[in-house]
Amino acid sequence: MSITFAQKVYALTRRIPKGKVTTYSAIAKALKIKWSARAVGNALNKNPFAPKVPCHRVVRASGEVGGFASGPKRKQAMLKKEGVIITQGRIDLNKYGYQFKIKS
């Protein structure tokens, strides 16, 4: 059984440290498909690993929480609980923006 794109997304999402957030683009980049954040969102949307994969830690490149299955409100509250300060529905990617290690 080969590792699929979605599997990689889940693996990386699970890797996100607490109190930090990442963007779909960041994950896409880590997967070498930076031009396809859509596929990342699609994989997370299905999110078969719902409780295992902290999809709420994944936000848009603009810092907006974007959309979530259980409602963005729900995710924002959780992020805030983790220590992420959200302002006007946005997250300071400058401070909480987590970046995956990308091999050259």
Add this chain to the structure above:
DNA sequence: GTGTTGACCACAG
């Protein structure tokens, strides 16, 4: 196999 949809991003105006 084709067409549409989707939790998107980047660029131009």
Add this chain to the structure above:
DNA sequence: GCTGTGGCCAACA
């Protein structure tokens, strides 16, 4: 800052 356009990917009908 917003709108419109083009683009890639995966999954579903």
